[in-house]
Amino acid sequence: MALLEVDDVVVRFGGVTAVNRASFTADRGVITGLIGPNGAGKTTCFNVITGLQRPTKGRVRYRDRDVTGWPVHRRARHGIGRTFQRLEAFGSLTVRDNVRVAQEIHGGPLAWLGSRRGALGVDVLLDRVGIAEYADERADSIPTGTARLLELARCLAGDPRLLLLDEPSSGLDETETDAFGALLVELAAEGCSILMVEHDMDLVMSVCHEIHVLDFGEIIASGAPADIRTDPSVQRAYLGYAEDEGDTSVLEPVAEEVLP
Numbered sequence: 679m680a681l682l683e684v685d686d687v688v689v690r691f692g693g694v695t696a697v698n699r700a701s702f703t704a705d706r707g708v709i710t711g712l713i714g715p716n717g718a719g720k721t722t723c724f725n726v727i728t729g730l731q732r733p734t735k736g737r738v739r740y741r742d743r744d745v746t747g748w749p750v751h752r753r754a755r756h757g758i759g760r761t762f763q764r765l766e767a768f769g770s771l772t773v774r775d776n777v778r779v780a781q782e783i784h785g786g787p788l789a790w791l792g793s794r795r796g797a798l799g800v801d802v803l804l805d806r807v808g809i810a811e812y813a814d815e816r817a818d819s820i821p822t823g824t825a826r827l828l829e830l831a832r833c834l835a836g837d838p839r840l841l842l843l844d845e846p847s848s849g850l851d852e853t854e855t856d857a858f859g860a861l862l863v864e865l866a867a868e869g870c871s872i873l874m875v876e877h878d879m880d881l882v883m884s885v886c887h888e889i890h891v892l893d894f895g896e897i898i899a900s901g902a903p904a905d906i907r908t909d910p911s912v913q914r915a916y917l918g919y920a921e922d923e924g925d926t927s928v929l930e931p932v933a934e935e936v937l938p
């Protein structure tokens with residue numbers, strides 16, 4: 679049984695159907711990608727999974743329980759963590775204090791001491807995501823890429839079982855993105871399941887175990903990276919052409935050894 683099941687979800691905003699009968703899953707201990715063109719409905723799906731958006735129709739199941747009617751905080755308490763496209767850190771606090779606050783919001787100091795990653799402490803968490811040198815800087819003074827990593831650290835402070843990442847690599851340079859991908863693979867290996875919306879296809883293709891493709895609110899393909907990158911309907915919908923029609927560089931094959 680998958681950790682997360684999105685079942686036949688529809689979301690309508692007046693006359694706009696943002697998500698149209700979408701069904702997909704995220705499995706335990708792996709990284710799952712959710713990709714698609716701008717406006718395809720990816721963030722709306724995240725909002726449905728986290729409880730920010732009530733679906734017009736359909737269900738969300740998490741750890742074998744129907745959580746469709748659960749409020750956001752209850753889902754968070756049960757281990758669903760999320761980062762946002764727009765950065766949400768407290769600008770006037772230091773990087774370290776941002777993570778401390780997140781830790782306390784998610785469970786309080788005692789829960790933190792008993793949590794799986796809690797014993798490591800805030801500074802070790804900052805070190806792990808690669809931003810320890812910024813610990814004493816105000817969050818509104820750090821570069822965008824660093825702020826994205828701070829978002830990840832804030833989310834990890836809640837010790838999530840399911841981590842939803844919305845375009846986590848935007849603002850990271852190539853080296854930072856490589857390190858970020860390696861960190862995601864490590865987190866998944868430790869049992870943290872990840873569902874990621876991401877436009878960097880190299881990152882998606884190299885770290886994801888399975889990928890779901892949304893187009894105009896509908897899931898048009900689901901499968902392993904090797905299948906997705908050669909799927910003509912994906913190339914047509916996502917990139918605007920089929921493989922035999924031109925440049926396929928964005929979905930170029932990646933080396934077998936970096937595939938999960």
Ligand SMILES: Nc1ncnc2c1ncn2[C@@H]1O[C@H](COP(=O)(O)OP(=O)(O)OP(=O)(O)O)[C@@H](O)[C@H]1O
Pocket residue numbers: 691694695696714715716717718719720721722723
């Ligand atoms: N609150 C809302 N009210 C009305 N329409 C909305 C609302 N939220 C999203 N939409 C519309 O729903 C569709 C899906 O939007 P969504 O933000 O989920 O797409 P996305 O795939 O995340 O796009 P992007 O990659 O640009 O972030 C779009 O047409 C968008 O304009």
